[in-house]
Amino acid sequence: MTEMLYWQALNRALDEEMAQDEKVFLLGEDVGLYGGTYRVSEGLLAKYGEWRVRDTPISENSFTGLGVGAAMLGLRPVVEIMTINFALLALDALINMAAKIPFMSGGQFSMGLTVRMPSGVAKQLGAQHSQRLEHTLMNVPGLRILVPATPQDAYWQLRQAIRSDDPIIVLEHELLYFHKGEVATNATPLPIHAAVVRRPGRDLTCIAYSRMVEVALAAAEELAREGIEMEVIDLRSLSPIDWEPCIQSVGRTHRALVLEEDCRFAGAGAEIVATLQERCFYFLDRPIQRTAGLDLPTPFAAELEAATIPNVERTCRSARDLVKMSGAPL
């Protein structure tokens, strides 16, 4: 067990995979000499040289496409897109190419491509730099999406993604890079897409992912002081979603709250709620609730920005309402 920051865990994962497999190489804007905007590739250019750590021009669609082409030839590219906002320029490579080639080639080509990017709302970066686009990518069959919330998961899920023969997108969170946590580099990791219970509780189940797991845990702490025990599930993966732990939890608590940073309308939460009601309708005492971002582009002004994304207070309020909601189950 070592204590590491989230970015250090990612850095370590890259380093180990590069050391073990010559087919692994990195590319992206400022990943080399600069070491990555969030330091994730720090030191790797010096260690592995420019063919394995490639600084690119600002040409997202084509360098992500380069990753696709190189993966067709059996390499294992790890593309860094500086932030998810710029991935919008690479959607052709991600959606039309990476997600389709293994399928439309009748399985002749695998796609050992990993695309990492920071996502989410940071602090006052404005509407074009504060997006959460997981729903856009979730709706694409053929892509898999990981959302590590801890350094431990960042480390293992990135290593697992690099080894996968499917295209995998790793959504890191802008505000998690400097969070610290224990990383067990010798342990047996959880399965890549497994969801886990981060905190048990009997009264309701809160399903969260990425940075919202921290918000959920802080809310659970506060609710516990009021006698409400909230179970917190960390999805860890948004495509596929590991439903079993969610269903089992709802089977115990009979109430579910989905917490997401993304906008509410047609977000990841909509999928989660729809599937849960299909699969655990008869366990539910109350309608499933969502606490999500407001359906607005992110405003720049500090208080407004804060008002558009869920926080501990709003999560507690939703949880209390859900627990206290009276009347017969619908």
Place this chain on the structure above:
Amino acid sequence: MHSVDPVFLLRQMLRARALEETAAQEYAAGRIAGFLHLYPGEEAVAAGVLSCAEPGDYIVSTYREHVHALLRGIPAAAIFAELLGKKTGVSGGMGGSMHLFDAERRFLGGYAIVGETFPIALGAGYAVAYRQLPEAVICFFGDGAVNQGTFHESLNMAALWRLPILFVCENNHYQIGTEIHRHSAVVEVYRRACAYNIPAERINGMDVLAVQQASEQALARIRAGDGPQFLELETYRYRGHSMADPGAYRPASEVQAYQRQDPIKELEGELSTQANCPAGDCVRQFQEQCCAAGHLNSERLQRLQDEIAEEMRIALAEAQAAAAPNLTKVQEVFQKNHRFEDFFGRGAA
């Protein structure tokens, strides 16, 4: 060609420098958050180009746009207020540093996704040509932006349809930490425009008079119906990419060389208060030139500097005193742009 008033250009450059230094101080004091991309070192570009813009022209810029906004005539107070996220900000506190918009002054915005200024300018140029107006569109972008597909796509269409666009490349040789030789196979950016048959020139972007002259000629050609024109202005940013970037990838000798370009005699009085920006930069050079040519003496210069300091002081105080925007209001504005009318349906008027 009308003659330029060098003192006016100097004044604009000094205002530009003062605006950004004030912003840097506010950032350091923790009152401005988010990304803050500053312009010191590149003032001759904005001052030279924008001094040739007519009120009817349109400006499209990037996230490094505070100075473009100021020299377009947007009051410093409205810029500061936006950087501080206030209601009186030029974008109502909704945009922030990277998204200054002013419809009235035809400032079509600062865009934070590299390469977006090309298609926006293309569309504006199309609309102007469509209406057969004598206006021009000035499109700013960096050296890093020319490797985005939109650059090539837009230059091709602009040339194909002879759209009235002045493409202005602010070549400061860096794309964040990546120096131009490591991001571009062809480092003379103007040559790329030639590939699309767009008249293009490379100009010393540290020399405001040269920039002014080239811009004036290019805009005259655009107004004469010659179609798009392209200027590559070689310049340098003295600070890091943004306030979050220490800029450690650049050798100190390189930074100093640009700050010393053309040896000059020191003028009295410290103009620049911040450490990254010592004597000998483009603003200083021009200041020296103005004095040498007899346009300015030290008293007048002092007066100019005092006036500008006062302008910035008042503007900042005004911005600081302004209220924060309110969420309900914001939602209303947003809804206003999303009226769900049923244009041809039964509900339509």
